[in-house]
Amino acid sequence: EPEVTQTPSHQVTQMGQEVILRCVPISNHLYFYWYRQILGQKVEFLVSFYNNEISEKSEIFDDQFSVERPDGSNFTLKIRSTKLEDSAMYFCASSGETTGVPGNQPQHFGDGTRLSIL
Amino acid sequence: AQSVTQLDSHVSVSEGTPVLLRCNYSSSYSPSLFWYVQHPNKGLQLLLKYTSAATLVKGINGFEAEFKKSETSFHLTKPSAHMSDAAEYFCVVRSYSSASKIIFGSGTRLSIRP
Numbered sequence: 296e297p298e299v300t301q302t303p304s305h306q307v308t309q310m311g312q313e314v315i316l317r318c319v320p321i322s323n324h325l326y327f328y329w330y331r332q333i334l335g336q337k338v339e340f341l342v343s344f345y346n347n348e349i350s351e352k353s354e355i356f357d358d359q360f361s362v363e364r365p366d367g368s369n370f371t372l373k374i375r376s377t378k379l380e381d382s383a384m385y386f387c388a389s390s391g392e393t394t395g396v397p398g399n400q401p402q403h404f405g406d407g408t409r410l411s412i413l
Numbered sequence: 414a415q416s417v418t419q420l421d422s423h424v425s426v427s428e429g430t431p432v433l434l435r436c437n438y439s440s441s442y443s444p445s446l447f448w449y450v451q452h453p454n455k456g457l458q459l460l461l462k463y464t465s466a467a468t469l470v471k472g473i474n475g476f477e478a479e480f481k482k483s484e485t486s487f488h489l490t491k492p493s494a495h496m497s498d499a500a501e502y503f504c505v506v507r508s509y510s511s512a513s514k515i516i517f518g519s520g521t522r523l524s525i526r527p
Binding site: 299301337338339340342351353366386388402403404405406407 | 416419423449455456457459462503514515516517518519520
């Protein structure tokens with residue numbers, strides 16, 4: 296069964312540095328997402344992406360964050376000038392809607408990247 | 414606004430006994446509801462989904478959930494627990510106002526006693 300893959304599984308970075316988290320969504324999916332889960336807290340929506348642009352973002356997704364689909368397979372989350380509170384598990388997901396409107400297709404998640412900011 | 418409430422943060426059952434994980438939703442519209450499972454150090458795996466078809470939804474690994482509009486509930490059940498079912502379970506609702514966004518409950522940790 297096709298799956299979403301994320302790299303690296305664990306990223307350790309000094310505060311103030313930039314990090315890029317990488318994801319390869321399921322190949323025929325058109326909608327991509329990032330979520331984060333701070334230790335002990337709920338999984339939170341960050342951003343959704345379709346047709347090479349952001350379709351929705353949460354209040355968490357401020358100017359510090361950006362997403363990109365640099366080629367036909369990768370989907371990246373960049374965090375500039377990381378802060379201690381950015382430490383979390385970051386999940387990428389994709390879904391298989393075939394139109395431009397998200398519908399009832401479930402989102403399929405990767406195993407996550409654990410980001411630790413020192 | 415849509416939301417889900419998972420009523421138990423931790424459930425512990427003996428192997429071979431039934432499992433019940435409770436979830437109540439809040440939605441002004443007919444919701445799309447999902448259950449996901451997260452095993453330690455793993456990602457979120459879809460167990461099952463409800464999208465206004467049959468109210469009793471069967472998922473993977475013997476799990477099922479029943480959508481009850483009158484009770485605004487979507488509880489997850491399994492007749493007989495296995496040790497491998499030990500994990501965190503999340504009830505999830507799709508936002509109506511922004512359908513690309515899904516909203517997670519706080520999670521229920523399921524422990525299985527031998």
